[in-house]
Amino acid sequence: MKKIDQALNNIDRSLQRQKKPQTLPFEEYLVLLSRDPARLLRNVFQVFSDLIQSHIRELEDEYEGDPESIHYIAYDCSPLFVEETDRPFFADRLFANRLVALANTLQRSAQQNKIYIFEGPHGSGKSTFLNNLLRKFEQYANSPEGMRFEAVWRLDREILGRFDERETSLLLNRLSQMLDKTASLQNDIIQAQQRNHESTHIVEVPCPSHDSPILVVPKELRRSFIDDLFANTKHKYEIFTEKEYEWVFRDQACTICSSLYEALLDRLGSPAEVLRMLHARPYRFNRRLGEGISVFNPGDAPAREAIQTNPILQSRIDDLLRDSNRVRYIFSRFARTNNGIYALMDIKSHNRDRFTELHNIISEGVHKVEDIEENVNSMFIALLNPEDRDNIENFASFTDRTEAIKIPYILDLKTEVEIYRHHFGRHIEDAFLPRVLHNFARVIIATRLNPTSKAMLDWIEDPKKYRLYCDENLLLLKMEIFTGHIPEWLTNEDRKRLTARRRRQIIAESEAEGFKGCSGRDSIRIFNDLFSSLSRKDQLIDMTTVVRFFTKTHPELKEQLPEGFLDSLVRMYDYTVLQEVRESLYYYNEEQIRNDLLNYLFALNFDPGSRVVNRFNNQRIDVSDDFFVTIENRLLGAGIDDEQRLAFRLETQKEYTARALTQEVMVEGRDLSETELYRRLYERYVARLKEKALDPFLENENFRRAIKDFEGPDFHTYDRRIREDVTYLISNLCDKHQYSKKGAREVCIYVIDNDLAHKFGSAS
Numbered sequence: 001m002k003k004i005d006q007a008l009n010n011i012d013r014s015l016q017r018q019k020k021p022q023t024l025p026f027e028e029y030l031v032l033l034s035r036d037p038a039r040l041l042r043n044v045f046q047v048f049s050d051l052i053q054s055h056i057r058e059l060e061d062e063y064e065g066d067p068e069s070i071h072y073i074a075y076d077c078s079p080l081f082v083e084e085t086d087r088p089f090f091a092d093r094l095f096a097n098r099l100v101a102l103a104n105t106l107q108r109s110a111q112q113n114k115i116y117i118f119e120g121p122h123g124s125g126k127s128t129f130l131n132n133l134l135r136k137f138e139q140y141a142n143s144p145e146g147m148r149f150e151a152v153w154r155l156d157r158e159i160l161g162r163f164d165e166r167e168t169s170l171l172l173n174r175l176s177q178m179l180d181k182t183a184s185l186q187n188d189i190i191q192a193q194q195r196n197h198e199s200t201h202i203v204e205v206p207c208p209s210h211d212s213p214i215l216v217v218p219k220e221l222r223r224s225f226i227d228d229l230f231a232n233t234k235h236k237y238e239i240f241t242e243k244e245y246e247w248v249f250r251d252q253a254c255t256i257c258s259s260l261y262e263a264l265l266d267r268l269g270s271p272a273e274v275l276r277m278l279h280a281r282p283y284r285f286n287r288r289l290g291e292g293i294s295v296f297n298p299g300d301a302p303a304r305e306a307i308q309t310n311p312i313l314q315s316r317i318d319d320l321l322r323d324s325n326r327v328r329y330i331f332s333r334f335a336r337t338n339n340g341i342y343a344l345m346d347i348k349s350h351n352r353d354r355f356t357e358l359h360n361i362i363s364e365g366v367h368k369v370e371d372i373e374e375n376v377n378s379m380f381i382a383l384l385n386p387e388d389r390d391n392i393e394n395f396a397s398f399t400d401r402t403e404a405i406k407i408p409y410i411l412d413l414k415t416e417v418e419i420y421r422h423h424f425g426r427h428i429e430d431a432f433l434p435r436v437l438h439n440f441a442r443v444i445i446a447t448r449l450n451p452t453s454k455a456m457l458d459w460i461e462d463p464k465k466y467r468l469y470c471d472e473n474l475l476l477l478k479m480e481i482f483t484g485h486i487p488e489w490l491t492n493e494d495r496k497r498l499t500a501r502r503r504r505q506i507i508a509e510s511e512a513e514g515f516k517g518c519s520g521r522d523s524i525r526i527f528n529d530l531f532s533s534l535s536r537k538d539q540l541i542d543m544t545t546v547v548r549f550f551t552k553t554h555p556e557l558k559e560q561l562p563e564g565f566l567d568s569l570v571r572m573y574d575y576t577v578l579q580e581v582r583e584s585l586y587y588y589n590e591e592q593i594r595n596d597l598l599n600y601l602f603a604l605n606f607d608p609g610s611r612v613v614n615r616f617n618n619q620r621i622d623v624s625d626d627f628f629v630t631i632e633n634r635l636l637g638a639g640i641d642d643e644q645r646l647a648f649r650l651e652t653q654k655e656y657t658a659r660a661l662t663q664e665v666m667v668e669g670r671d672l673s674e675t676e677l678y679r680r681l682y683e684r685y686v687a688r689l690k691e692k693a694l695d696p697f698l699e700n701e702n703f704r705r706a707i708k709d710f711e712g713p714d715f716h717t718y719d720r721r722i723r724e725d726v727t728y729l730i731s732n733l734c735d736k737h738q739y740s741k742k743g744a745r746e747v748c749i750y751v752i753d754n755d756l757a758h759k760f761g762s763a764s
C-alpha cells in the first residue's frame with residue numbers, strides 16, 4: 001500500500017510540474033510583451049513562417065557571388081520533414097525553395113485570409129508532407145520558441161460581489177457533480193478549479209477563439225495604449241510601421257471577449273479594473289482534440305452541431321453579471337482553430353463542402369454564428385489532386401482567395417537518390433559503379449519532365465553541339481540546373497547567357513512538371529526490382545545493366561522517355577568515364593615523365609632481356625620489347641606500325657649516343673634532362689598527353705588482362721611496366737574520381753570492352 005501511495009504521489013508531483021500554471025495577469029504579460037514584442041506579437045502566419053525558418057537550414061551557395069544568381073539555394077529540410085517522424089517526407093530543392101518563399105511572404109505581408117492549396121499528383125507524398133508539417137507545427141507552437149499567449153478571463157466573485165460563501169460551495173458541489181458527467185467538454189473548468197482550490201472566488205472564462213490578450217484592449221484605445229507601452233523603446237517604431245504588426249491594430253477580439261469587456265466595464269467603471277481580470281495563458285495546440293489544429297479527411301462526416309456552447313460556464317457568467325443576455329458563450333468549430341491551422345486532406349466528398357464553407361468565410365471575411373459574427377483568422381491549408389480540380393474551379397474569384405503551391409514528384413536528382421538511400425540503406429551505392437545510380441535516377445526523373453523546354457531552347461540554341469554531354473531536348477542539362485549545378489562543359493558564351501532571367505524561366509517551368517511519369521511510390525518499387533534482382537557480390541551494376549533493365553524489364557518506362565534519351569544518357573556516361581580513365585592514365589606527372597624518358601634513353605643501349613640500373617636516376621630497368629613499346633606508345637601515339645616504331649627507336653638511339661650522351665652530357669657537363677634530345681622527347685610526350693594519345697593502352701590485350709588480374713595471384717606474371725601502369729591508373733581513379741579498387745577495375749574493363757576510345761576517337 002505504501003508503495004502505491006508513493007507511486008501515486010510521484011505521478012501527482014510530475015503532473016504538477018508539467019502543468020505548472022502559466023497563467024499570467026495581464027500586467028505581467030505586458031511586461032513580457034514590452035521586452036520581446038517580435039516573439040509575443042505573432043499571428044499564426046508568422047509562427048508558421050518562424051517554424052519553417054527555424055527548421056530548414058540554408059546550405060552553402062555553390063556559386064557564391066554569381067552576379068546572375070537567383071538565390072536558388074539548397075536547403076536541409078530534414079528537421080522539418082524527416083527527423084522524429086513516423087514516415088519521412090523528402091522535399092527536393094525546387095519544393096524547398098517554394099516553401100521558403102511562402103514563409104518569407106507570410107512573414108512580411110499583412111496577411112489576408114487565403115486557402116493555401118498544395119497541389120500534387122497521387123504518390124507525391126503530400127499527405128505525409130502535411131502530417132509531418134502539422135506535427136512539427138504542434139510541437140513548435142507548444143514550445144517556448146513558438147508559444148503565444150491567449151486571453152483568459154478570471155472573473156473574481158469577491159470583486160463582483162455576488163455570492164456569499166455558503167452559496168458558493170453549494171454551487172461548486174453541484175457543478176462538480178455535473179462536471180463528472182461531461183468531463184471532457186468541461187476540461188477547462190476542471191483545470192481552473194484544480195488550480196484555484198485555494199481561491200474559489202474565481203470563474204475562469206477562456207477565450208474560445210484563442211485571441212491574443214492585446215486584442216481585448218478596445219480597438220479605438222489600442223494605438224495610444226501601445227504607444228504608451230513602448231514609449232521610448234526601439235520596438236515602438238517597428239510595431240507602428242512594419243507590416244507584420246498590422247493585425248495588432250486591425251483585428252478585434254471575439255464577441256465573447258468584447259462583450260465581457262463591455263459588461264465588466266459597466267460594472268466596474270474603469271478599463272484598468274476590467275483588465276485586471278484579464279489574464280494571459282499559453283495557447284495549447286492539440287491536433288487530436290482539434291484545438292488549434294484541425295485536419296479533416298474527405299470521409300469525415302460533418303459535425304452534428306455546428307454551434308458549440310458551454311451551459312455551465314454560461315450560467316456562471318450570467319450569475320456573475322446578473323444579466324443573462326450580456327455575454328453569450330457560443331462559438332463555432334472555426335473558433336477552435338482561430339489563430340491556428342485548419343486543414344483539408346484532399347478536396348473531395350465531405351471536404352468539398354468544407355472547402356465551399358471556407359471559401360465563403362474568406363469571401364465574407366467573417367463567419368456568422370446565429371446572429372453573432374465570429375472572426376476567423378486561420379491558416380487554411382488544403383491538399384489537392386489535379387483530377388479534383390473540377391471541384392474547386394467553378395468558384396468565382398477563385399484565384400484571389402487561393403494560393404497554389406505545387407508539390408509534384410521529385411525533380412531533383414540528389415533528392416531522388418537520397419530517397420533510395422533512405423529506403424534501402426546507404427550501402428546501395430556500393431552495388432553500383434560511380435554515376436550509375438544517379439543515372440538510374442535521371443531516367444526516372446526524365447519520365448516526369450515535359451519532353452521539350454522552351455526556356456532551355458531559348459538559352460541553348462544549338463543543343464547538338466553538346467551531344468557528348470546531353471540529350472537533344474536538354475533534359476539532362478535541365479536536371480543539372482534543378483539540382484543547382486551549372487556544368488563545366490558549357491561554353492563560356494552559354495555560361496554567360498545563363499542570366500538571372502533565363503534561370504527564373506527554367507525554374508518556373510518546374511511548376512508544370514512532375515505531374516506525370518513515374519510516381520514516388522513507383523520509383524521505389526522499380527528501384528527495388530533492379531536492386532534485388534541485379535545487385536551481385538562479384539559485380540557492380542553498370543550502365544549496360546541499367547539500360548537493359550529499362551529496355552527489357554521495364555519497357556513501359558522507356559516509352560515515357562523522349563526519343564533517344566537513353567542513348568544520350570549512355571553517351572554522356574561513356575564520354576565521362578572515358579575522360580576519367582584517360583586522365584587517370586595520363587595524369588600529368590613531371591616526375592613520371594622524367595623517369596620514363598631517362599629510362600627509355602638509358603635502356604636504348606642495352607639488349608632486351610638485360611636488367612640494368614639507370615645511372616641517371618638509380619632506377620632498375622628490365623629492358624624488354626614491352627618496355628620500349630609502352631613508352632614509344634606515349635611518344636608516338638596510336639596507329640603506328642612496328643616498322644615506324646623501330647625506325648624511331650634506332651634514330652633516337654643514334655642521336656642519344658652520338659650527341660646527347662657523348663657531347664652534351666660528357667663534354668659540356670649537362671644533365672641528361674637538359675639535352676636537346678630530351679627536350680624534344682619531352683615536348684612530344686606532353687603533346688601526346690594533351691591530345692590523349694595513349695589510347696593504345698586500352699586496345700592492348702595484355703593491358704586488359706592485367707587490369708582484370710589486378711592484385712590477384714597472377715598479377716605478378718605481367719611485365720613490370722604494365723603492372724606499374726595498371727597500378728597507377730587504378731590508384732588515380734580511386735584518388736581523383738572516388739572509385740573503389742573494384743569499381744576502378746570494372747570501369748576500365750567497361751571502357752575497353754565497349755571500345756570507347758575508338759567510339760570517341762575523333763570527337764575528343
Ligand SMILES: [Zn+2]
Nearest residue numbers: 207211254257
Ligand atoms: Zn476572445
